[in-house]
Structure formats: structure tokens, C-alpha cells
Amino acid sequence: MPSGSVSGERIHVQVRPPTIDDVADAAGVSTATVSRVLNGGRVAEATRSRVATAMAQLGYRRNPHARGLVTGSSGTIGVLVPDVAGPLYAQMARGIEDVLDPLGMQFFLATDARNPERSHAALGSLLERRVDALILIGNQIPSDALRALIGDRAPLILVERETNDDVAAPTIELDNHGGAEAATRHLIERGYRRIAHVAGPRRAGAARIAGYHAAHAAAGLTAGPTIPAGFTEESGLAAAETLLGYDDVDAVFCINDRVALGLMHGLIGGGRRPGHDVAIVGFDDLPFARYLNPPLTTVRQDARALGRCAAEYAIAALEDRSPPHTTVVPTELVIRASSPMARG
Amino acid sequence: MPSGSVSGERIHVQVRPPTIDDVADAAGVSTATVSRVLNGGRVAEATRSRVATAMAQLGYRRNPHARGLVTGSSGTIGVLVPDVAGPLYAQMARGIEDVLDPLGMQFFLATDARNPERSHAALGSLLERRVDALILIGNQIPSDALRALIGDRAPLILVERETNDDVAAPTIELDNHGGAEAATRHLIERGYRRIAHVAGPRRAGAARIAGYHAAHAAAGLTAGPTIPAGFTEESGLAAAETLLGYDDVDAVFCINDRVALGLMHGLIGGGRRPGHDVAIVGFDDLPFARYLNPPLTTVRQDARALGRCAAEYAIAALEDRSPPHTTVVPTELVIRASSPMARG
DNA sequence: TTGTAAGCGTTATCAA
DNA sequence: TTGATAACGCTTACAA
Numbered sequence: 001m002p003s004g005s006v007s008g009e010r011i012h013v014q015v016r017p018p019t020i021d022d023v024a025d026a027a028g029v030s031t032a033t034v035s036r037v038l039n040g041g042r043v044a045e046a047t048r049s050r051v052a053t054a055m056a057q058l059g060y061r062r063n064p065h066a067r068g069l070v071t072g073s074s075g076t077i078g079v080l081v082p083d084v085a086g087p088l089y090a091q092m093a094r095g096i097e098d099v100l101d102p103l104g105m106q107f108f109l110a111t112d113a114r115n116p117e118r119s120h121a122a123l124g125s126l127l128e129r130r131v132d133a134l135i136l137i138g139n140q141i142p143s144d145a146l147r148a149l150i151g152d153r154a155p156l157i158l159v160e161r162e163t164n165d166d167v168a169a170p171t172i173e174l175d176n177h178g179g180a181e182a183a184t185r186h187l188i189e190r191g192y193r194r195i196a197h198v199a200g201p202r203r204a205g206a207a208r209i210a211g212y213h214a215a216h217a218a219a220g221l222t223a224g225p226t227i228p229a230g231f232t233e234e235s236g237l238a239a240a241e242t243l244l245g246y247d248d249v250d251a252v253f254c255i256n257d258r259v260a261l262g263l264m265h266g267l268i269g270g271g272r273r274p275g276h277d278v279a280i281v282g283f284d285d286l287p288f289a290r291y292l293n294p295p296l297t298t299v300r301q302d303a304r305a306l307g308r309c310a311a312e313y314a315i316a317a318l319e320d321r322s323p324p325h326t327t328v329v330p331t332e333l334v335i336r337a338s339s340p341m342a343r344g
Numbered sequence: 345m346p347s348g349s350v351s352g353e354r355i356h357v358q359v360r361p362p363t364i365d366d367v368a369d370a371a372g373v374s375t376a377t378v379s380r381v382l383n384g385g386r387v388a389e390a391t392r393s394r395v396a397t398a399m400a401q402l403g404y405r406r407n408p409h410a411r412g413l414v415t416g417s418s419g420t421i422g423v424l425v426p427d428v429a430g431p432l433y434a435q436m437a438r439g440i441e442d443v444l445d446p447l448g449m450q451f452f453l454a455t456d457a458r459n460p461e462r463s464h465a466a467l468g469s470l471l472e473r474r475v476d477a478l479i480l481i482g483n484q485i486p487s488d489a490l491r492a493l494i495g496d497r498a499p500l501i502l503v504e505r506e507t508n509d510d511v512a513a514p515t516i517e518l519d520n521h522g523g524a525e526a527a528t529r530h531l532i533e534r535g536y537r538r539i540a541h542v543a544g545p546r547r548a549g550a551a552r553i554a555g556y557h558a559a560h561a562a563a564g565l566t567a568g569p570t571i572p573a574g575f576t577e578e579s580g581l582a583a584a585e586t587l588l589g590y591d592d593v594d595a596v597f598c599i600n601d602r603v604a605l606g607l608m609h610g611l612i613g614g615g616r617r618p619g620h621d622v623a624i625v626g627f628d629d630l631p632f633a634r635y636l637n638p639p640l641t642t643v644r645q646d647a648r649a650l651g652r653c654a655a656e657y658a659i660a661a662l663e664d665r666s667p668p669h670t671t672v673v674p675t676e677l678v679i680r681a682s683s684p685m686a687r688g
Numbered sequence: 689t690t691g692t693a694a695g696c697g698t699t700a701t702c703a704a
Numbered sequence: 705t706t707g708a709t710a711a712c713g714c715t716t717a718c719a720a
Contacts, residue, residue, distance in 0.1 A: 017497070019697055030707045035699060044705060061472050065418065066697030068409035069712045084441070085434045093428050097455060106452050106473060111441060128405050129450060151403075153361070233635045258631070265635040287602070288632050291577045291609040363713055374691045379715055388689060410713035413696045 018058040026054035038062060068130065077107040077314055078126030078154070082114045082138045087286055088303040092137060092159065095307020099315065107135075114140065123149055133314040135159060140202075143167040155317035159310050162202045170313045170323040172306055176204050179299040179331035180211025181218075183253050183281045186297070186333055188219045191342030192251035192279055196224040198239045198263060200231060200255035208283070212253055224249055231255065233262030240266020250342060251279035257286045257298055264292065264338075279339040295336035305329060362402040370398035382406060412474065421451040421658055422470035422498070426458045426482045431630055432647040436481060436503065439651020443659065451479075458484065467493055477658040479503060484546075487511040499661035503654050506546045514657045514667040516650055520548050523643040523675035524555025525562075527597050527625045530641070530677055532563045535686030536595035536623055540568040542583045542607060544575060544599035552627070556597055568593055575599065577606030584610020594686060595623035601630045601642055608636065608682075623683040639680035649673060 020038075024031045027050045036043050037051045054060075068074045079096060081089040093109060100107055110126055112119035119141055126134065127150065134150065137159040141149070146167060150156060156169040187195050197212045199205055209226060216223040227242050229235035236259035243249060244267070254260035260282035264274045274280045275294035282289060285300035306329050313323035364382075368375045371394045380387050381395045398404075412418045423440060425433040437453060444451055454470055456463035463485055470478065471494065478494065481503040485493075490511060494500060500513040531539050541556045543549055553570060560567040571586050573579035580603035587593060588611070598604035604626035608618045618624045619638035626633060629644035650673050657667035 020699095021697080031698080032700085032707060032709095033705085036706085039699080042705065047705080063413070063697050064473055065409045065412035066712090067699075069407070069413055069697080069714085070699045072712080074409065084437050085431065087429065087431060087434075090429045090431075090434050093453070094455070097428070101469075104469065106454070106469060108450050109437070109453055110450070111438070124405075125445075125448065125450060129408055233631060237635070261632055261635045265637065265639075268637055287577060288605055291581070291605045293609065293612055293637055295609075364715095365713080375714075376691060376693095376716080377689085380690085383715080386689065391689080407713050410696085411715075413698085413713080414715045416696080 017063075018060045020060075020062070022058055023051065023054045023060050026058060027051045073132050074130045075105050076129065076131050077105060077133045077135060077311070078110065078123075078129065078131035079107050079135045080110050080112055080119070080122055080126065080137060080139060082112060084109065084111050088284060088301070089137060091303035092307035092310070095304035095309075096135065096311040098304070098308050099311040103315065105132075107131075112139075114138070116140065120145075120149065127153055133157065133318055135310045135314055136161070137310075138162050155314065157310050157313045157317065157323070159306060160204060162204070164203065170317070171326045172309050172313070173326065173328050174204070174301050174306065175328050175330050176207035177211040177214070178328075179283065179301070179333075180208035180253065181215045182211075182331070182333045183283070183297075183299050184212045184215035185218070186335065187251045187253065187279060187281060187339060188215060188221065190251075190279065190339055192339075193221065193342075194224050194246075194248045195251040195253060196243060196246065196249045197226045198229045198236065198243075198252060198254045198259055199226050200229065200259075205255060208255060229255060229259055231258060233258050233265070235259060236262025236264075237266045239263055240270060243267065244270040244272070249278065251281070251339070253281045255283060257282035257284045257289045257296060260296055260298070261288070261292065264296075275338045275340060279342070281339055285334055290334075290336060292338070294338045297336045297339040298334055300332045300334050302329065302332075361407075362404045364404075364406070366402055367395065367398050367404050370402060371395045417476045418474045419449050420473065420475050421449060421477045421479060421655070422454065422467075422473065422475035423451050423479045424454050424456055424463070424466055424470065424481060424483060426456060428453065428455050432628060432645070433481060435647035436651035436654070439648035439653070440479065440655040442648070442652050443655035447659065449476075451475075456483075458482070460484065464489075464493065471497055477501065477662055479654045479658055480505070481654075482506055499658065501654050501657045501661065501667070503650060504548060506548070508547065514661070515670045516653050516657070517670065517672050518548070518645050518650065519672050519674050520551035521555040521558070522672075523627065523645070523677075524552035524597070525559045526555075526675070526677045527627070527641075527643050528556045528559035529562070530679065531595045531597065531623060531625060531683060532559060532565065534623065534683055536683075537565065537686075538568050538590075538592045539595040539597060540587060540590065540593045541570045542573045542580065542587075542596060542598045542603055543570050544573065544603075549599060552599060573599060573603055575602060577602050577609070579603060580606025580608075581610045583607055584614060587611065588614040588616070593622065595625070595683070597625045599627060601626035601628045601633050601640060604640055604642070605632070605636065608640075619682045619684060623686070625683055629678055634678075634680060636682070638682045641680045641683040642678055644676045644678050646673065646676075 020031045023034045110122035112122050133155045135157045140162045143165045158171040227239045229239045240263050282296050282298035285298045289296040289298050316323040364375045367378045454466035456466050477499045479501045484506045487509045502515040571583045573583045584607050626640050626642035629642045633640040633642050660667045
């Protein structure tokens with residue numbers, strides 16, 4: 001015998017969420033009819049509204065598990081990024097959300113921290129979730145391993161892939177070469193003659209190095225020193241040490257804004273004035289760039305657009321419209337005070 | 345009659361992923377046994393290894409939809425953030441991932457851009473996904489609306505809630521008051537006597553204003569002007585305009601680093617030298633802070649730890665271990681060159 | 689220790 | 705236009 005409820009007592013019952021059966025009962029129709037209302041099938045208007053009322057009253061939400069079980073799809077996309085904390089990756093995620101959200105789709109975000117082992121594990125758990133498609137950003141898994149892992153489970157979209165072997169999948173890339181070339185050409189046009197490059201690793205880094213050289217070649221100039229670095233302020237700071245050794249360098253093109261920031265810091269510490277003694281150009285146009293002292297000339301990339309593009313391709317692939325094989329997203333040079341006309 | 349396969353032809357068949365039945369057949373056991381292996385039930389070692397082999401050979405992955413359907417849970421947590429692109433939110437997401445990943449759980453990230461309408465919609469789609477728990481970051485939905493929407497569907501964890509009405513849910517907050525007080529006290533101790541505050545909106549902003557006043561009160565000083573601003577460089581720049589009007593102000597405590605950056609930029613533009621004519625303190629310790637010129641004194645917050653904490657509470661709630669009602673995460677003052685000893 | 693079988697909440701195929 | 709009903713792939717009593 002259940003104990004009587006004491007006045008003021010509040011019994012917490014975990015209520016079972018309403019099912020399609022509950023709705024069908026409430027509306028006096030079959031579950032098939034409710035399902036048709038849900039999925040936009042042919043239903044008499046009167047019936048439809050009765051069902052709609054019942055759903056609203058019960059606060060019905062369809063169960064995605066049951067739905068996924070029968071349809072074989074999850075309405076979900078898996079996104080693998082190197083690092084959630086990178087502002088550019090966050091922007092890409094935002095772009096992906098821009099297109100998924102209106103479609104009622106969501107995405108799982110996983111990170112691999114550029115670690116191959118972690119990469120495999122993350123991809124595994126994404127596939128485990130039965131994502132309908134996969135967007136891989138800055139990925140480094142070799143193409144054969146990728147294929148072995150993914151097979152035909154889900155269409156694949158690659159963004160800024162970091163290896164050179166070809167994968168039979170739509171790829172979206174930033175115009176790293178063009179951006180670097182434009183940045184370097186800008187410095188040349190402003191009268192700088194000894195332009196160093198603080199370079200980044202991997203594929204994107206290599207493309208920017210190539211662009212840097214191309215601009216020199218086009219102007220009939222000899223490229224300056226290339227100093228290898230990473231992607232953070234810290235490695236920019238380290239590059240400054242090296243650069244302070246060259247007193248003929250009058251401009252530096254940096255692999256990105258964060259490196260440029262570290263570099264500027266180091267140069268100032270070494271008694272050189274960015275924007276006066278030495279011109280600086282970055283890459284990315286992070287929010288802080290225009291507020292630096294001096295404001296940083298840089299190559300803007302629209303990471304959000306990249307994300308949007310990737311998501312659109314993913315949707316296209318799901319709908320059997322095959323997306324283009326390779327897309328290159330343009331960059332834009334933003335000129336600020338860190339690269340004035342050379343005093344020469 | 346199916347046409348014979350032509351030599352060299354490659355027929356692309358969308359292969360049905362292996363099911364638990366396939367594994368059972370391959371291993372010569374029942375599906376129940378396979379399920380036990382999967383879920384760590386009692387199985388003879390010999391059987392277990394046979395099943396494991398079969399799973400490996402087939403490349404079996406359990407279907408989360410079927411699983412979710414019967415268990416009633418999804419192994420998934422919903423996270424609602426104001427804005428994916430904010431570096432701090434990204435760090436929180438990372439902290440959440442830190443604890444979810446080892447548990448084989450994943451999270452859905454939704455954003456509301458501080459927009460109430462969007463907030464409801466995002467929460468709806470998260471609930472639609474049948475997330476097992478919900479982490480709301482910087483949320484502004486009034487408590488009654490929140491309860492109406494969520495009910496008992498999922499345990500709720502609140503991080504840095506931005507309204508004042510109380511919700512019966514575990515809440516994690518940054519020590520905004522303490523951090524602001526420490527920053528202001530630091531300026532006072534360094535000999536500054538006319539300290540302005542570039543303030544932020546909402547609850548966190550109010551707590552920091554209170555901390556700023558508390559430090560003044562404790563020192564028997566009168567607080568300087570408080571200039572309302574937002575959270576970006578742009579509003580810091582605008583605040584600089586105002587501040588240039590006060591020539592007695594010798595130090596500024598800013599709501600965050602981005603605002604401090606904009607402010608410094610504006611002050612320099614107005615002929616005042618941060619770290620010389622005027623001391624500056626920020627909040628957050630974003631990566632760029634220590635590389636500014638001068639390096640920015642700021643209040644570090646460990647957003648990743650906040651995220652970890654939230655995820656742990658969510659897990660605890662799922663396991664019926666009730667998490668503490670309110671947790672305040674401490675901050676740490678990081679002293680750099682933007683706040684030297686006052687010359688006075 | 690293992691197997692049998694009954695759901696879980698949908699969608700989709702038939703008939704009516 | 706509607707309604708039965710059989711999957712979908714898994715977990716979990718209950719039996720053996």
C-alpha cells in the first residue's frame with residue numbers, strides 16, 4: 001500500500017516523455033497518421049490540426065533514436081578540428097552551424113589536437129555516433145588510413161587538409177599561396193627590399209612560403225631569410241631573437257597574427273620599432289590585429305565562410321548532389337600602419 | 345536476374361553496417377552474449393575473446409540509436425554557449441570535452457548569441473536530441489521559462505548565469521567580485537589614487553563593479569569614474585574617448601582584456617602612454633595579453649577548469665549524486681608591466 | 689555462463 | 705486518406 005501523500009510533500013516522478021502512441025490516442029488516429037503529419041505526408045487538413053493540437057498539448061517531441069533506427073540516419077554531422085580553442089576553428093564551427101541549423105541538423109565537435117592517435121579515436125567515436133557526414137578540418141591522417149577507417153560510412157568533406165596525398169573527397173582550401181604572395185608583393189611595392197619570412201609548418205605553411213617566394217621572383221628580387229616557427233606568440237618571440245641578428249632585414253611577413261604579435265614584442269624588446277625600423281605583415285586578421293600598436297597589416301581569411309562552404313558540401317553529398325572536388329577560398333589583404341612606405 | 349560482374353568493374357554498394365546479429369553469428373553465440381561483452385557483463389573469458397575477434401573482423405560498432413531507444417539515454421550532453429567564437433567559451437568547451445571524452449560521451453554545442461528567441465530554439469533542438477544533461481553557459485532565460493522548457497527532461501547545470509532570479513540547479517561561477525577586487529587593490533597598492541573602471545553589462549559586469557568598489561572602500565578611497573562598455577575592443581576604444589577627458593585618472597581597470605586592448609589603442613592615439621602615464625589592468629588573461637606593449641596586467645580565469653567542473657557536475661547529476669548548489673571558481677592576478685609602481 | 693524473447697518509438701509497406 | 709503491422713538493432717528480464 002502506497003503511503004498517503006503528506007501535505008506539502010512533493011513527489012518527484014521521472015515522467016515518461018509522450019510517444020507517438022500517446023499522440024495518436026489523444027487525437028483518435030493511428031500512429032501512421034501522426035507520423036505522416038510529422039513528416040509532411042498526405043493528411044486531411046482536419047486530421048492534421050487535431051494531431052497538431054494533441055502534440056502541442058502533450059508537449060510531444062519525436063524520439064530521434066527511434067527515428068534514427070528506422071531511417072538509418074541521425075540528422076547529425078561530425079566535425080573534427082585540431083583544437084576548439086583556435087579562434088579560426090571556432091569561426092569555422094560557426095559557419096557550419098549557420099547552414100546546419102536551419103535544416104534542423106546538429107553537429108558533433110571532436111578535437112584531435114593534431115595527434116594522430118587521438119585523431120583515430122575521435123574519428124571512431126564520431127562514426128560510432130552514426131553521423132551522416134564528416135567534416136575534417138586541418139586533418140593529417142594519411143589517405144589510406146582515412147579510407148580504411150571511414151569506408152563508405154559517411155560522405156567526407158576535407159577542409160585545409162594538412163597532408164599531400166590525395167583523397168577522393170571534396171576539399172576546401174584557403175588561398176594560402178595567393179594570400180602570402182599578396183602580402184609579400186605589398187611589402188615590395190612599399191619599397192622594402194630585404195623581407196624575411198617567419199614560416200609555419202605543414203602544408204599551409206609550405207604554400208605560404210611558396211607564395212612569398214613567388215612574389216620575390218615576380219619582382220626579380222632575392223628572398224630574405226626564412227625562419228621556421230610554429231603558430232603561437234611564443235614562437236614569434238623566439239623568431240625575434242634570430243631576426244635581431246640580421247640588421248639588413250627591413251620587413252617581415254609572418255605565418256600568422258599570433259606569431260606576428262610575439263615577433264613584434266621581441267623586436268621591441270630588442271630595441272627595434274615595428275612599423276618604423278621594420279615593417280610587419282601577419283595572416284588571419286584576428287580581432288586584436290587592428291588594435292595593436294602599430295595596427296597590423298594582415299591577410300584576412302574568412303573562416304566562417306570556409307565552414308559554411310564545408311557544411312554546404314556535406315549537405316550536397318548527403319543529397320547525392322556531388323560537390324566540387326576542390327574549392328579555393330580567396331583571402332584579402334588588409335593594409336594597416338605596420339607596413340608604411342619604406343623610408344629608403 | 346542480376347547482370348554478371350564485368351571484369352575490372354567496381355560496383356559501389358552501400359554496405360549495411362554489421363549488426364549485433366552478425367557478430368553473434370560470426371562468434372557462434374547469441375546476441376545477448378554479445379551485448380554482455382559490450383556492456384561488461386559476466387561472460388566466460390573464452391567466449392569474450394571469440395566475440396571480440398568477431399567484432400574486430402567485422403568492424404562492428406554498436407548502433408547508438410538502437411541503444412538509446414532501449415536505454416532511454418543518449419550518452420550525450422547539450423551545451424549552450426552565447427557564442428562559439430569567444431575564446432573563453434571555446435576553452436570551456438574544451439574542459440567539458442576533457443571529462444566527457446574518457447567516458448565515451450559527446451556533446452552537442454548550440455549557440456544562442458545572447459538572443460532570447462534563438463535561445464529557446466536552441467534549447468528545443470538540444471532537448472529534441474534527447475541529451476542526457478544540459479549545460480547552460482552565460483544563459484539569460486528567466487528561471488520560470490527555463491523550467492517550463494526543460495521540466496524534468498534533463499538535469500541542468502548553469503555556468504555564469506546572467507540573470508538574478510534563482511534556479512534550483514547547480515551553478516558554477518567565476519569569482520568576479522574577488523578578481524575585480526584583487527585587480528583594484530593591486531592598483532591601489534601600487535600607489536594609484538584615481539582609478540577608473542571600464543565596466544561591462546549584466547551580472548558578471550555588476551559583480552566586477554562591486555569588487556572594484558569594495559577595494560576602494562577597504563582602502564578608504566573614493567572610486568573613480570565608471571564608464572560602461574561592452575566586451576570587445578571596439579567598446580574599449582570608445583571608452584578611451586571618454587577617459588581622455590579626465591586628466592586626473594592615473595589607472596584603469598577594464599572589464600576584460602579585449603576592452604583593455606581597445607582602450608590602450610585609443611589612449612595611445614590620444615597621446616597617453618599605457619604603463620607610463622596611465623596604468624591598465626584587464627581581465628581574462630587571453631593569450632595576447634602578455635605580448636602587448638606594455639604586457640598587460642590582468643586577472644586570469646581558468647575557463648577550461650570551469651568547463652571541466654560543469655561537466656563533472658553534469659555527470660554527477662546523471663548518476664544521482666547531487667552536485668553542490670553553487671561553486672565559485674577562483675581567479676588569479678597576473679602582474680605585468682602595464683601596472684608599474686606609480687610615479688607619484 | 690548462456691540463450692530466448694519481449695520490448696523501446698519510430699517509419700514504411702501494404703491493404704482497406 | 706487512413707490503419708495494421710513489420711521491421712530497425714539493441715538491452716534485459718527470465719529461463720535454462
